[in-house]
Amino acid sequence: MIRKQYVLTLLCLIFAVCTVKAQGELSFEKETHDFGTIAEGTLATYEFRVKNVGDQPIIIASVQPSCGCTTPSWTKEPILPGKIGVIKAVYNSTGRPGPFHKAITVSSNATAPTQVLYIKGEVGPKDLKTSYTPEQKAKSPRLAFGSTNYNFGKLEKGQKAIARFTIKNTGLQPLMIQGVKSACNCVNYRVSVPEIKAGQTAVLELSYMPMLLNEQNEVVTILSNDIVMPNLRLTLKANVVESLASKNMLREGKEPVPFR
Known part of the structure; x- marks a missing residue:
């Protein structure tokens, strides 16, 4: 009888250990991103890439920034074991000169249910101009485009469309796209690689949602550490x-619908 109880207890312990281990675990490529010095008015953006290194799916329940100056978005679908999700942080530097250091709290059903990410940098003047030596310029990352124009053709008002550009870092240091600016505020972006190594190519996606009719030519400024x-x-x-x-x-219905 005692031996039977011992075996049952041992099986329960083994089951409990297996249950505890069967859980997702998040591993971030980096937990702090430094934007460096950016011009005031820049929407500084960074995507934190996170991998599920556990053996169960992970759902990110919420991402809470420490202030209203930071807007987060994240992968809403379950992150399966071995797969990668993204947590995007956009810092609005308008009216916020000086250094900043912001926390972003990530809540999920992972082994560590709460993890904190950080973005930091310094907001300079709107017409930020910095003097660099020839040596610094020679070592700088360099952003190169295969083409600087994209024609969508005909689009419906309010329709979201995506333009894809092939970009390359022809410099010597890692290249980071830090944000985009447009007069219409109707353009967002995504980069296939968060840090583009020297000599590496990547894809820059610009999502465009026009709200004005007729021929539109939107000039989009790409901000980088070049x-x-x-x-x-x-x-x-x-x-x-x-x-x-x-x-x-x-046109729906048998009778025409009048404007009111």
Whole structure:
């Protein structure tokens, strides 16, 4: 009888240990990102890449920044074992001159349910100009584009479209895209590689949602840590027309729907 109880106890312990171990675990490529010095008005953006190194799916329940100056977004789908998710942080530097150091709290069902990431840097003047020596310029990362124009053709008003550009770091140090600026505030971006090594290529995606009709030429400034040309410009072109969905809704039913 005693031997039977001993075996049952041992099996329960083994089951409990296995249950504890069967859990997801998040591993971040980096937990702190330094933007360096950026011009005031820049929407400084960085994507933290995180891998599930455990053996169970992980769901990121929330991402909470320490202030309203930082806007987060994150992978909403379960991150399966061995797969990678993204936590994106956008720091709005408008009206915030000086150094900044912000925390971003990540809550999930991982072994460590709460983890903290950090972004930091310094906000300089809007017309930030810094003097560099020829040696510093020679060692700088360099952002190069295969093409600086993209024509979407015809787009409906409010339709989200994506332009993809191939970029390359022709410099000697890792290249980081730090943000984008456009007059319409209707352009967001994503880079396939958060830090582009020397000689490496990557894909820059610009998502564009036009809200004005007719021919549009949106000039998008790409902000990077390329000290030689930190503000390269791209042009997005589109012929924007009224939404066809809106017209179809007006046609529904047997009788015409009057405007009110």
